[in-house]
Amino acid sequence: MMCILCRIVEGTLPSYKVYEDEHTLAFLDIAPVADGHVLLITKHHQQFVEDLPEEVYKALFESLKRLVKPIQAAFDAPASNISINNGPNAGQIIPHVHIHIIPRPKKAGKNLFSGAARFKPRSKEYFEKIAERIMKEINR
Helix, strand or coil, X not given: CCCHHHHHHHCCCCCXXXXXXXXXXXXXXXXXCCCXXXXXXXXXXXXXXXXXXXXXXXXXXXXXXXXXXXXXXXXXXXXXXXXXXXXXXXXXXCCCCEEEEEEECHHHCCCCCCXXXXXXXXXXXXXXXXXXXXXXXXXX
């Protein structure tokens, strides 16, 4: 069975894309812990970040640097949670390198997200609106 993130890269599974380049793809997490929760992935399938080819590794972190400020700006967030679960013992569920970028708006305070947020029903319109908001900031 093909990796779910590889299927998103090849376009056989839908996603709400916010950014794409030669080596990376960023899209909304389908079960976000907060508005604007983005997954940044490599187009190259690899489970562990340390095993990425150097060119892909550099591109991944260049994309991360490029995306953090626009994602934060889209939600009036002075900060964000940025995380990589690198392997099953670290909580990696999908064996494909990916980075979570979660904007932390001022109104959120110091409380981190609640797992309950992942189960909140969201519509196609919700995802389209959030993706549009982020892309607008990226393209400024």
